[in-house]
Amino acid sequence: MSIPWDVNYVAVIAAAVAGMIIGAIYFSPKVAGNAWMKAIGKTKEEIGAGVGPTMYITAAIFQLLTATVLAAIIGWSGASDVSDGLLVAAIVWAGIAGPAVALAFLFEMKTMANQVIIALHTLIVMLAMSVIISLWNSGATGA
Numbered sequence: 001m002s003i004p005w006d007v008n009y010v011a012v013i014a015a016a017v018a019g020m021i022i023g024a025i026y027f028s029p030k031v032a033g034n035a036w037m038k039a040i041g042k043t044k045e046e047i048g049a050g051v052g053p054t055m056y057i058t059a060a061i062f063q064l065l066t067a068t069v070l071a072a073i074i075g076w077s078g079a080s081d082v083s084d085g086l087l088v089a090a091i092v093w094a095g096i097a098g099p100a101v102a103l104a105f106l107f108e109m110k111t112m113a114n115q116v117i118i119a120l121h122t123l124i125v126m127l128a129m130s131v132i133i134s135l136w137n138s139g140a141t142g143a
Helices: 009-026 029-040 044-050 053-077 082-108 112-141
Strands: none
Touching: 009 029, 009 053, 009 112, 029 044, 029 112, 053 082, 053 112, 082 112
């Protein structure tokens, strides 16, 4: 079996950067950061003490992986515009990413609040990535 791999890596990098920016905004205290820290039982100081370059590099790699696979799936689906890309991202989130988050939290016995915060962040990032990838793809093909 041969699967075509036609991924626009410039779009993937832009989508991954967007994912990092969204995470920084989303987990800021004024958005979901305070609720998230309460849900995991940590203080701002405890969170800050555990953050280092390795964590951000790892996060960037995961964002790149997510954007790359999402770009491939959007391509395979034949999505031709942003609304198609959004639908693909929503389906991938609902069928793969969302349940994976839910299963992890179920067996880790984490709070529902924590699960909702993480799942919503994942959905927002995937939708934003799909917009970037879809716009780039439609612009590149002239569609």
